[in-house]
Amino acid sequence: MENSFDFIPEGVMDIHSDEYAAKEKIIDRIKKSFKGYGYHQVSTPAFEYYDTFTALGGLSKEKMFKLIDQKGRILVLRPDMTIPIARMAAGKSGYQKYSYVSSIFRMNDKQNGMKREFIQAGVEFLGNDKEDADGEIIAIAIEILLKNEISDFQIDMGHVGFCKALLNECEISKGQQTQIQYLIEQKNLAELKDYIKACKIKNTTAKAILEIPSLYGSADKVIERASSLIQNDEMKKAIENLEKVYTILKDYGYDKYITIDLGVINPMHYYTGIVFKGYIHDYGKTILSGGRYDQLIKADGRGLPAVGFGLNVDKLMEVLEMYNLNDKPCYTDFLVLYKEENRKSAFRMASDLRDKGFIVETDGCKESLKEQIFHAAARNIKEIIEIKGNMLKVISLKNNHVYGGAIDEFMKRIEMGQLFGSIH
Template sequence: MYNDYRMNDQNVKDYQKYERTIKTINKRFKTYGYERIKTPMFEQYDLYSQVKSSINKKEMIKIIDRTGEVAVLRPDVTVPITKQLADNYPKLPNDLRYYYVQDVFRQPSFEDGSIEGTQAGVEYFCETSPEADAEVIALACHTLKDLGFSEIKIEMGHAGFFTELIQMINLADHDVGQLKSLIQAKNIVEIEPFLRNFDIREDVIEALIKIPLLYGNPADVSERARNIVQTVKMDETLDYLLTVYEILKLYGLENNIVLDLGLINHMGYYSDVIFQGFVEKFGKPVLMGGRYNQLGDEFGADLPAIGFACEVESLVTALTTDTVSPRTPIDIKILYDDENLKESIRIANELRERNYTVLSYPIEKALSNVQNSIYQLTISSKNNVFKYREEQTSFQSLNELIKLLNGAKGAM
């Protein structure tokens, strides 16, 4: 009986840790302006079978519903969220931010794996831009920092880099899959013999062999990658990734980002930037994400987006601290001009650490953005303006801004 009590007591402690982890994640997601949504636990199998770029259908948990139709336990959240939006919007009306904490169900790839797991993730529906992509990666990194991790690495790659090389050779789908597996495993010994089985140009073979080695500091990796570039698009991809990295440096995350051009698309619908997060003393990714601009096309809608999902059980297992700080989200919208991107990020970071919910946009997007906010800041070369209700006040420093916010809260 004593042993049973100890086991049950540990289960309670583990669940409390699980709940605190989710609470911390929820609070951080809200500081970036995301709203929580939910998708059904059961979905029609056709939703996934008709989507060409979805998860492995063999991993789905299938059942027969009362009408005789094949249904699946929710294996993914991104697909149903995109489908729900596509049913209402043939074209993205404005930026939309959603987050979720839901169980997903898949057949495990190993014997002691679990069918059920909890995912916490965000979906940011927006046009492609380095600023938007960097913001989502920064949110992923900040979430891991909130949980108490100190050694955080976000590996960033691009689905298009490998895709461009593959389009230059004629391989069957199963051969492409095998090549992806070799590159993902960084199996340099077997990649060249595998490629020699096909009629492939020597320079393309050399490029594919080098891809697994293109890992490390983004500036250094980009410089080495220029030597294997075969197309203008590959060159543009490297430029884009470096721009994202430069913005992430403004968030103070330069020591947390590595470039990995051997990071191959781990979900079929990712089309551009892809990334995964690692923490200390844990040997597999605790979060994965990327941009998926074409998934909406599967449902007849133009819905470009970027997002990521955390594996909550992995985070709980990896956690060595239970540090959780309470936050009270308050909406603030920051509008900035091109010259003041760095300053707007600095102010947004400071405000988020003071428990405010903050959204940042270029000034030219102000009219198209319908997101309501309690406060609005305009950061420009001419003037910094704080707006509350109909009153506008200029400010010069962060301390002045905090006094204005505190004064506005006192008047509410």
């Protein structure tokens, strides 16, 4: 019988200490950015009702992990955070600014390199319908990438209202509209042309639809081209809204990261306005996405304005590893070695060092010092302290220096931030 410890389910993985510590460091940076803009962290259950997502979201039913509770109701492992936060916000008024860092579960195909469990970090700004809120959300996404030392990236920004308003000019079904939107986002011009022809869409509208996949590039050029295709007031409003948000991002100083793409159409059906996706150079996957969803939450029969984004932390980890920006964050400052007669003073010294913020391990001197040095280097231990009565010897594994002196003097110098002089 094969050892069951050799296997884990598809699409999930173990996280070892260095990687875990690196991820915690990244998450800490992200949380600081969220907090700096006034977003308060929340958490939602890992289980939700299946109907909550099928009624409100655009996620494929096949993408969700389903379970059955004791009453026969269908549950799902959380496949998205926007909808649960919308549920939390329902019935509340005024501005609501939430942040989260949570596990997301989706039945992704392992062949496309997507995990079935991944960490997503994001923010949701509810109750604000101004372009300033859209700009703030995108600015936070950009700031997070910059604070993680990534500068070679772009944010593709579009507006779902432009394409939807154009398709409303056509006498076609919702299903046909969805297929056209899919082909636009895939930039599949050949199939798009054939499908539009099969739908018998009038010539002027058909030409405008075929232009959308190529409405990509610098803001000024795309907005000018898109303006020439306007066929109704809703399309005009969408372009004006897009231009205002872009202007706000210019004021943040982030316009160089923005590309306008009116072919960006998020698969989540709840988006109503600005949508955006983030890409990093030489990395072929979307690392973050978001947008405005003003009709997802209903209050007093009206939609509650909202905008947000989510960033895949696991993908960000992959990028940082690709750029060699991840160090080995797991380390120990001191390994204190002792013999039985010095154990009490070694423990006391280790405790004092920990109180001062150092990471300290202790071990009895059973192995040779040479073996201890070998194992310590492998575990990223910076210095070994060997206790000998009231004296000690410090072996630095960073620079191969050896220092020595009295324990009391060593602790005083630690207190003062000084180093021992080398005894060599």
